[in-house]
Amino acid sequence: MSVKETEGTSNYEYVTARVKARRAKLFDEEDYRKLLRMGPGEISRYMEETEYETEINALGARYSGVDLIEYALNRNLAKHFEDLLQWADGRLYTLIARYLRKFDAWNVKTVIRGLYSGADSETIAEDFIYAGEFDRRFLDRLAEAGSIEEAVELLEGTRYGDSLTEAFADYEETGVLIPMENAVDRTYYEGLIGGVSDTDNRANQLYADFLRAEIDFRNVRNVLRIARSGADIDPDEYFIEGGDLFGASELQQLSGSLDELVTYIRDSTYGDDLADALDRLEDADSLIEFEHALDAALMEYSDRLSHVFPISICPVLSYILAKEREVENIRAVARGREAGLSQDEIETELVML
Amino acid sequence: MFDVILAMVEVSVLFAQSGLEALTPLQAITENGMAALAVGLAALGAGYAERGIGSAAIGAIAEDESLFGTGLIMTVLPETLVILALVVVFLVG
Incomplete structure (x- = not known):
């Protein structure tokens, strides 16, 4: 839930070796070219033969079409990033967690938006990406909160607590979510840089x-x-x-x-x-x-x-970015195909190196 | 640092006075002992090198089991340091 106090030295060798192996397994241009020619159903079938096999199989019974792809992508992303946090020790852990807190911010925003729109806890939990530092139990408790106020109370002990409590007052006055979402984003970005620059390495x-x-x-x-x-x-x-x-x-x-x-x-x-x-x-x-x-x-x-x-931390970072990009690319292809965009139009949505 | 050397010299002088023939005045340790120390230090170095390679190899193997052979060979490569250091033992002893 909060920052794990890590002991010991960073295990860069172990983490970077694993990360590089996973980096090599990401989709390349060739894969995207194939995906561009497929419909949503075919894309999920294609994904079944790659990295995403477990997720597609696990979710296949519940969802179909683009939803299946989307949930499978999110789940796979969460799995990989959770792994990263599990592997890393010491300083490396804090460096990785710093960046992955993005997903905490995402999840907190999901909760707030979900509660605002009156969605039930199951629907909210479906949209979580369990990749950040908050663990599953805590997030599920958040999703079960009855109101935004309760959720804010739950978050009190975390890094988002102070700014959210402040923003909550604003929200009560105006009735719009923007101040709260801003507070979350701001906390994330401020935590991102704080304390990292005073290192000598x-x-x-x-x-x-x-x-x-x-x-x-x-x-x-x-x-x-x-x-x-x-x-x-x-x-x-x-x-x-x-x-x-x-x-x-x-x-x-x-x-x-x-x-x-x-x-x-x-x-x-x-x-x-x-x-x-x-x-x-x-x-x-x-x-x-x-x-x-x-x-x-x-x-x-x-x-x-x-x-x-x-x-160093750099290969891990590059993997995180590439993986995020892959997920976004596949999602863009699937959504684009569903909406009936042309290949060229979808291609402008992709970011490849 | 200097104190230590001085202390060693003094000790060796004591040794020499007490009639330990094998030791020359400035020698606190025998040649064989020195060789053993060299092997030990080399093993320490090899161990340190293997620490990094080993953890990287385990990481790679966890991702792709076919890398077991390569990983194993890479991991034990620094062991050559110890083997080379053993040569010293034969040269001296």
Whole structure:
């Protein structure tokens, strides 16, 4: 539930060896090309012959079509990431957990949204991804909470407690969920970077750099969305601390104009890595492509790190990203096929290296 | 560090005075003993090297059992250190 106090030294060798084996088993371009030509039923059958066999078989009786694929993907993701946390010891554990808390945030948000929409506890529990640090029992208790207030009380002892309690007051006043969801996201991102940068190890420093890049990209994405939608939203509310790229005030200025923002990023340290993506953003004016380019840039960076520092957190990180991406890709293909999109359209949704 | 060496010298001087013929004045340990120590240190090094390789090998084998042979060979490779160190024993002894 809360952070496991870990003892002993990190077992990098063991974890990276296992992670690299699993990384090799991920779908490659060839697989995606095959998937692109299939319908949802065929995709689930194809998945049955790969990594996802157990999940597809276990869930096959209960769901069908795209739902089956989606639940199988989530379950498989959870299985793999839970494994990571189980293997890792010592400092490595804290480094991995830091990133995987994303799923805790996801689960907490699922609970809040589910309770808000009046879903029963079973429906909520179906949408959990058991990959974070909260264990199954705790999450099930959360799902069984009768009201949002109860859920917030349950979460009191966790890292989300303080900010959620605060946000809950807001929620009671306004009746919208946004403050609570923001509180969860913010806690996650703040916990992401805190305490990692004071290490001396080069690989860990790079990991911190990577996390900072992730926060920066998240900020860029938020600002772009705000700028594009033209809505009158205060970008300050969505700003996440900890990044290098901008401070809150710069963000405020830049959110007004897309061109200024693009120039600003171009001149920043990410300019080289994102040159392609920025060009495409200016030409095609397509936000999706830009966001995918951001993802691809992060993945490429993590891949490079995992070659430079084979015995460190980096290969694990690169695996986590690649796995997440795979799940998203398969989901995009399945959903796209179901909605009757053309192959080309689906292909723009995929992020491959 | 220096103190230790001085202490060793003193001890060896004592040894020499008490009539242990096999030891020269500056020698606190016999040649055979030195050789044994060398083997021991080499084994320590090999063990440390095997620690990392072994855990990586077990990780790989857990994922893919066909790697058992490769993993085993990789794991015992540092053992050559000890074998080479054994040569010293024969050279000295």
